Amino acid sequence: MGDRIMNTQALIDTAQALVADHKGLLAMDESTPTCNRRFAALGIPQTEDARRAWRELIIVTRGLNECISGVILYDETIRQHTQEGTSFLNVLIESGILAGIKVDMGAKEVPEHPGEKITAGLDGLSERLAEYAQMGARFAKWRAVFAIGEALPGHPCIEANAHALACYAALCQDAGLVPVVEPEVLMTGTHTLARCQEVTVQVLTSVFHHLQEQEVMLEGIILKPNMVLPGLNCAEHSTADAVTDATIACLLQVVPVTVPGIAFLSGGQSPQMASSRLNALNTVSKTPLPWALTFSFARAIQQPALEIWHGENVNVEAAQAALLHRARCNHAARRGAYTDAMEQSNP
Numbered sequence: 001m002g003d004r005i006m007n008t009q010a011l012i013d014t015a016q017a018l019v020a021d022h023k024g025l026l027a028m029d030e031s032t033p034t035c036n037r038r039f040a041a042l043g044i045p046q047t048e049d050a051r052r053a054w055r056e057l058i059i060v061t062r063g064l065n066e067c068i069s070g071v072i073l074y075d076e077t078i079r080q081h082t083q084e085g086t087s088f089l090n091v092l093i094e095s096g097i098l099a100g101i102k103v104d105m106g107a108k109e110v111p112e113h114p115g116e117k118i119t120a121g122l123d124g125l126s127e128r129l130a131e132y133a134q135m136g137a138r139f140a141k142w143r144a145v146f147a148i149g150e151a152l153p154g155h156p157c158i159e160a161n162a163h164a165l166a167c168y169a170a171l172c173q174d175a176g177l178v179p180v181v182e183p184e185v186l187m188t189g190t191h192t193l194a195r196c197q198e199v200t201v202q203v204l205t206s207v208f209h210h211l212q213e214q215e216v217m218l219e220g221i222i223l224k225p226n227m228v229l230p231g232l233n234c235a236e237h238s239t240a241d242a243v244t245d246a247t248i249a250c251l252l253q254v255v256p257v258t259v260p261g262i263a264f265l266s267g268g269q270s271p272q273m274a275s276s277r278l279n280a281l282n283t284v285s286k287t288p289l290p291w292a293l294t295f296s297f298a299r300a301i302q303q304p305a306l307e308i309w310h311g312e313n314v315n316v317e318a319a320q321a322a323l324l325h326r327a328r329c330n331h332a333a334r335r336g337a338y339t340d341a342m343e344q345s346n347p
């Protein structure tokens, strides 16, 4: 707690820097199994060197720093180097992009609660955070997942995940790292927009309750939630306006005004849809919202580029152009300037 107080101004400055200049975050913190799964779907070899090459392609993309304030790395990635031998961390630091690190150890099944998961990783977390901070990381990330079902998510699962998120956030601030707090209500399912709103309110209420109990300084966090959306297999159509209104209403209901920024995850939305919804969220409100609304997308920035790259050196330049295009679209969406024309003019 003493360290947290000492770190106050630095934490506030980092959190502000993450949402400054209409920039957002690029999540490239897929764990090895997740990254391998995405590679396997495209026939890319699932090797450490292929993962390294892909992550190098991303971080050396020229112009990325004009749209991206911070990237979230994975433990393997934060220790890797470019082909020429520069550490990834130095590449980022030199381009003015803040380095973040995923520190949870994954969402684990709970045998007595089928369909629910609790995120692990608190054991030894202080030591890991100290090492990452010493390496040069400025922020961290922990994700909890909540599936919607008839009786899901249950109260014990919400409480356990919210408590762990708050413990993680407190330890991060003690270590001088800004915690990105990611409670993700999943899109999979047949639930309606209203049900997603109800569950997201429930989850975020519990998260902020625990953050306050652990005396986490809210000016020094970034919230990374889902947008409020109907389930992927919902029979009922929701208009774009309804999605925007539900998301804003939910956030206004539960997110304290002291939180500097909300950086949405994309959650499996198409890249265009994620940009378009972020744009709407940044244009709809007549009165200014208390927090910056930005992005912390993984798939919605990386996927088109990954499909072009396909593991082949010859495709690196085209893949970087696609990556930069998505970063620019989301940078535009943050200031309500994203248009369909931006997609049509993309090579």
Ligand code: 5MM
Binding pocket: 027, 028, 029, 030, 031, 032, 033, 034, 035, 072, 102, 106, 107, 143, 184, 265, 266, 267, 268, 296, 297, 298, 299, 300
């Ligand atoms: C929801 O996943 C996060 C955001 O990604 P999308 O924008 O694609 O939804 C992402 O940061 C995720 O937490 C990491 O990729 C780590 O995932 P795993 O499943 O490997 O822990």
